[in-house]
Amino acid sequence: MTLTDLGIAAARHGLGRREFSARELALAHIAAIEALNPRLNAFITVTAEQALAAADEADEALARGEGGPLAGIPLAIKDIFCTRGVRTTAGSRILGPFVPPYESAVTANLLRDGAIFLGKTNLDEFAMGSSTTSSAYGSTENPWKRRQNPEARLVPGGSSGGSAAAVAARLALGATGTDTGGSIRQPASFCGITGIKPTYGRCSRWGVVAFASSLDHPGPFGRGVEDCALLLRSMAGHDPRDSTSVDRPVPDYAAACRRSLKGLRIGVPREYRVPGMAAGIEEMWRAGESWLREAGAEITEVSLPHTEFGLPTYYIIAPAEASSNLARYDGVRFGLRRDGEDLIDLYERTRGEGFGAEVKRRILMGTYVLSHGYYDAYYLKAQKVRALIFQDFANAFAGVDALLAPTAPSAAFAEGEKTEDPVMMYLNDVFTVPADLAGVPAMSVPAGLDADGLPLGLQVIGPPFGEEVVFTVAAALERAAGFTSLPAIRAGSPAP
Numbered sequence: 257m258t259l260t261d262l263g264i265a266a267a268r269h270g271l272g273r274r275e276f277s278a279r280e281l282a283l284a285h286i287a288a289i290e291a292l293n294p295r296l297n298a299f300i301t302v303t304a305e306q307a308l309a310a311a312d313e314a315d316e317a318l319a320r321g322e323g324g325p326l327a328g329i330p331l332a333i334k335d336i337f338c339t340r341g342v343r344t345t346a347g348s349r350i351l352g353p354f355v356p357p358y359e360s361a362v363t364a365n366l367l368r369d370g371a372i373f374l375g376k377t378n379l380d381e382f383a384m385g386s387s388t389t390s391s392a393y394g395s396t397e398n399p400w401k402r403r404q405n406p407e408a409r410l411v412p413g414g415s416s417g418g419s420a421a422a423v424a425a426r427l428a429l430g431a432t433g434t435d436t437g438g439s440i441r442q443p444a445s446f447c448g449i450t451g452i453k454p455t456y457g458r459c460s461r462w463g464v465v466a467f468a469s470s471l472d473h474p475g476p477f478g479r480g481v482e483d484c485a486l487l488l489r490s491m492a493g494h495d496p497r498d499s500t501s502v503d504r505p506v507p508d509y510a511a512a513c514r515r516s517l518k519g520l521r522i523g524v525p526r527e528y529r530v531p532g533m534a535a536g537i538e539e540m541w542r543a544g545e546s547w548l549r550e551a552g553a554e555i556t557e558v559s560l561p562h563t564e565f566g567l568p569t570y571y572i573i574a575p576a577e578a579s580s581n582l583a584r585y586d587g588v589r590f591g592l593r594r595d596g597e598d599l600i601d602l603y604e605r606t607r608g609e610g611f612g613a614e615v616k617r618r619i620l621m622g623t624y625v626l627s628h629g630y631y632d633a634y635y636l637k638a639q640k641v642r643a644l645i646f647q648d649f650a651n652a653f654a655g656v657d658a659l660l661a662p663t664a665p666s667a668a669f670a671e672g673e674k675t676e677d678p679v680m681m682y683l684n685d686v687f688t689v690p691a692d693l694a695g696v697p698a699m700s701v702p703a704g705l706d707a708d709g710l711p712l713g714l715q716v717i718g719p720p721f722g723e724e725v726v727f728t729v730a731a732a733l734e735r736a737a738g739f740t741s742l743p744a745i746r747a748g749s750p751a752p
């Protein structure tokens with residue numbers, strides 16, 4: 257048995273029966289990281305020593321018959337979650353020297369349940385991107401390869417591309433991510449793994465470096481639907497330190513994975529059939545419909561009429577909030593400082609050097625749409641359209657239990673193929689952005705491979721706090737798809 261190939265449920269089982277120790281499990285993953293991270297660059301920071309110390313504690317707890325639900329499970333943490341005493345960069349040079357004195361709510365919940373952190377994963381700078389190429393710490397490579405052209409270096413998606421690549425390449429059993437416009441679901445789709453963005457407010461944002469506060473959703477990555485259910489159960493929960501955190505009990509999501517689809521109604525949004533979808537995606541989507549029908553669900557077409565306004569609305573609201581959130585990086589309070597002639601010069605030098613091109617572009621757009629004279633025309637208008645998009649989902653969920661759609665309009669692309677053109681990159685978010693604007697839960701499940709041998713994900717979207725139905729439908733898709741393909745670069749495979 258290879259310890260890096262286990263799912264979380266199987267690892268818990270093996271640890272519980274003492275078939276292997278938490279130390280052995282951690283060591284297997286640390287060895288995999290040492291072997292493959294120099295190539296993949298999935299981790300910005302590896303915390304091997306802390307991981308082993310935590311694994312020893314988990315072993316002691318397990319020997320006493322104790323230990324939380326994730327005791328000894330090695331995870332990777334997106335480097336946007338503050339981790340006490342461990343550098344947290346958000347992929348930016350401006351936070352290069354930042355070592356948080358506190359632990360984010362989500363990572364604290366995972367630690368409470370016994371999880372072990374292997375390190376901090378790479379991301380687009382401040383989570384702005386869909387390719388993990390805008391990080392100040394270099395790009396992350398997708399462990400999957402095209403059949404025809406295995407030399408091409410593919411992107412893992414983004415912004416949580418380091419987490420997705422780490423889980424796909426078997427460097428970690430699971431990982432955390434954040435999804436503001438698709439940053440969990442799209443990298444999950446590109447890397448052939450599973451990821452869920454829960455309802456807004458389900459996971460606390462406290463201690464997560466802010467990108468766009470009304471859109472930021474922490475959530476998990478796993479190699480299967482049930483792994484995500486186990487991780488989300490631990491990550492979710494009320495937190496009075498985040499005023500948008502919701503005080504509702506956290507259900508047993510793993511139980512929801514085993515429920516039947518009988519009697520469920522699944523909607524297929526008509527407006528998601530956009531022109532320019534890559535070959536194979538439409539086909540995969542149809543396959544998903546028939547799998548769900550065979551499993552007992554009823555499929556109907558639904559309309560989300562404001563879908564076409566999702567991207568422009570998102571690319572006004574997200575930069576607006578980002579420009580405001582990023583004002584705090586002034587060289588005085590956090591991270592990098594470049595001294596200047598006077599205070600203004602210090603700000604300019606610090607921010608000029610500290611932020612990369614995409615972040616500067618977003619700050620410019622955001623400042624523009626919030627400025628006097630443009631606020632009503634752009635920002636206020638976008639907020640009104642956002643309300644209409646939410647209403648689209650509310651109307652649809654009056655008639656169906658969940659929606660089925662593709663996760664992304666393409667499979668993983670190569671570095672440089674789209675990454676040079678910001679607008680091409682923004683278009684990649686067409687299927688993921690609406691669920692963020694509406695705050696509804698959505699999950700990506702690997703459904704199959706395209707003609708190039710690259711994974712494609714299907715997306716299940718649920719009503720607010722409908723994570724359970726999302727897990728039920730996603731688990732049914734997973735069973736029907738029987739996706740067992742593995743990436744070319746992974747722990748235990750011949751050296752790349």
Ligand code: GLN
Binds near residue numbers: 383386435436438439
């Ligand atoms: N690709 C989107 C953006 O660039 C979404 C990123 C995210 O979800 N963090 O803003």
